[in-house]
Amino acid sequence: MNTTNPFDEIEQFLGRTPFAGDRAWGRDLRTADIDVAEYDDELVVMADLPGFDRDEIDVRARDDRLTIAAERDAEREDTGRRYLRRERRHESVTRTVDLPRTARHEDATASYRHGVLTVTVPLDAVDPDEGHRIDVN
Amino acid sequence: MTRRDPFDEIEDLLERMGREFEELGGTLEGTGPEVPRFPGARDVDVDVIEDDEAVTVVADLPGFDADDVDVEFRDDALVITGSREEATEFDVAGADAGDDDGGEADADAADAAGDGAHEADDEVRYHRRERRLRSVSRRIPIPEPVEADAATASFDAGVLTVTLPKRSPDDDRGHTIDVS
Numbered sequence: 629m630n631t632t633n634p635f636d637e638i639e640q641f642l643g644r645t646p647f648a649g650d651r652a653w654g655r656d657l658r659t660a661d662i663d664v665a666e667y668d669d670e671l672v673v674m675a676d677l678p679g680f681d682r683d684e685i686d687v688r689a690r691d692d693r694l695t696i697a698a699e700r701d702a703e704r705e706d707t708g709r710r711y712l713r714r715e716r717r718h719e720s721v722t723r724t725v726d727l728p729r730t731a732r733h734e735d736a737t738a739s740y741r742h743g744v745l746t747v748t749v750p751l752d753a754v755d756p757d758e759g760h761r762i763d764v765n
Numbered sequence: 766m767t768r769r770d771p772f773d774e775i776e777d778l779l780e781r782m783g784r785e786f787e788e789l790g791g792t793l794e795g796t797g798p799e800v801p802r803f804p805g806a807r808d809v810d811v812d813v814i815e816d817d818e819a820v821t822v823v824a825d826l827p828g829f830d831a832d833d834v835d836v837e838f839r840d841d842a843l844v845i846t847g848s849r850e851e852a853t854e855f856d857v858a859g860a861d862a863g864d865d866d867g868g869e870a871d872a873d874a875a876d877a878a879g880d881g882a883h884e885a886d887d888e889v890r891y892h893r894r895e896r897r898l899r900s901v902s903r904r905i906p907i908p909e910p911v912e913a914d915a916a917t918a919s920f921d922a923g924v925l926t927v928t929l930p931k932r933s934p935d936d937d938r939g940h941t942i943d944v945s
Binding site for chain 1 (some may be wrong): 777810811812813814815816817818824825826827828829830840883888889890891892893894895896897905919922923924
């Protein structure tokens with residue numbers, strides 16, 4: 629039985645949307661929960677991606693956007709196996725984060741440990757916009 | 766008949782809703798200095814899979830060490846707990862950023878002060894904070910009789926897998942107590 633459980637949807641409608649706030653967005657099965665922390669000289673993105681291998685995770689920085697994609701093989705359908713509960717995110721997960729204009733994509737690094745992906749993007753100290761400001765004498 | 770009975774699903778829904786209200790009640794009573802829980806914000810996402818030999822529970826616990834994860838079977842339910850100190854990862858990240866700043870010229874220090882002025886007194890600015898960084902726990906009722914003593918558990922890439930072998934009907938007979 630691969631179809632979405634209608635009761636899950638009712639549950640979501642009843643229980644989650646009004647109370648959960650931002651969390652409701654994070655509950656989407658095709659996304660991942662992330663933290664994005666900006667420090668003076670770097671942007672640190674941490675994403676919960678439990679149960680992946682390193683080579684199943686793809687991280688790309690392009691056009692001021694960081695895209696995290698993780699994909700694993702679909703679980704084999706076995707008639708002898710029956711899901712009593714199925715809450716975990718499955719198969720493919722994608723998440724996009726806007727990067728500041730000062731981000732140095734080429735120097736970004738990523739690591740994966742205990743099911744958590746950490747991407748560190750260095751930021752240039754000087755905002756390029758500052759060069760356009762005209763001082764008033 | 767492997768097809769799922771819709772009434773099971775209603776029962777399951779009610780059970781889950783009940784648990785969520787329990788969680789809400791727990792917050793009202795003040796169980797600890799935790800972030801308030803929202804009904805529906807699950808602590809731990811689990812799959813429970815049944816086959817002929819066993820009931821397997823798979824739980825997502827990203828960011829935990831194996832040492833931080835505790836599994837217990839009691840009252841026909843599996844209780845999974847992940848403990849960690851609050852916001853450890855942020856502290857580490859903050860320390861790293863601080864170290865980097867230390868090596869830079871004075872101009873950076875001035876920049877940092879400027880940033881601090883419009884970002885309150887914190888040098889880090891969070892664009893998003895969705896990940897749960899506190900201790901978590903989840904109680905999962907196991908609907909089948911299982912051999913808790915023969916259970917096995919593994920933890921890999923933030924995923925806990927617990928296999929609970931089913932108890933065969935023969936074993937059940939062995940547990941009856943004779944009346945003398």
